[in-house]
Amino acid sequence: MIRISSTSRQPRREAWTMDHLVHERSIVLGFAIDESSNLAYTSALNSYLTFCKLHNLPIEPTTETLSFFTVYMSFHIKPDSVSSYLSGICNQLEPYFPDVREHRNSILVSCTLTGCCRQFGTPIKRKKPLSTSDLNHVFYQTRSSPHHDDKLFLAMLFTGFHGLL
Numbered sequence: 691m692i693r694i695s696s697t698s699r700q701p702r703r704e705a706w707t708m709d710h711l712v713h714e715r716s717i718v719l720g721f722a723i724d725e726s727s728n729l730a731y732t733s734a735l736n737s738y739l740t741f742c743k744l745h746n747l748p749i750e751p752t753t754e755t756l757s758f759f760t761v762y763m764s765f766h767i768k769p770d771s772v773s774s775y776l777s778g779i780c781n782q783l784e785p786y787f788p789d790v791r792e793h794r795n796s797i798l799v800s801c802t803l804t805g806c807c808r809q810f811g812t813p814i815k816r817k818k819p820l821s822t823s824d825l826n827h828v829f830y831q832t833r834s835s836p837h838h839d840d841k842l843f844l845a846m847l848f849t850g851f852h853g854l855l
Contacts, residue, residue, distance in 0.1 A: 723781065734778030737763065750787055751779065753796040760799060764806035773803060825851060 706714070723731070741759050742749050756776065763772045776794050783790045793799065828847060832840045 730774070731778030731781050734775040735782040737775060738779045751783055751790045751793050753793045753798050756793055756796075756799045757802040760802045760806060764803075764810045768812065769803065769806040769810050772806065776803075820851060 738751075738759055739749065741747070741762055742755065745758070745762075747755055747758070756779075759779075760769075760772055760776070763775060776799070780790050780794050825848065829844065832844055835841070
């Protein structure tokens, strides 16, 4: 048995009953997820439940059901958002269906989501890189400025541009 040292300066605390421990734990578990995340997760669950009802599928999440849900939702919203929906569904249904995360992480669901991202995803739009003519334009626009911040900006811009080359 592990004994508490007699020199320990632990304050005396009263023991709680098991009911009190369970009650307090249930309260703090309610705070485990931020309220805004909980609202988003509830919305994702509602989408899943509506999908199951619409397609006459059982509510219990399986690899097949989550894969079909992924395809269906990716057709209607951005596939990146579908990944968040799946996380919310797992969070909300895990107390009732403990295997939901296993189904979510299955190869079929992962590959379905990857395929949806490639088919329905939006291409990345990158800004045009700075050129030396852009630097000249900024220099001539701000070179006579009396403001110290403008001079600092020019120093950072030129240092960063040439430093990154």
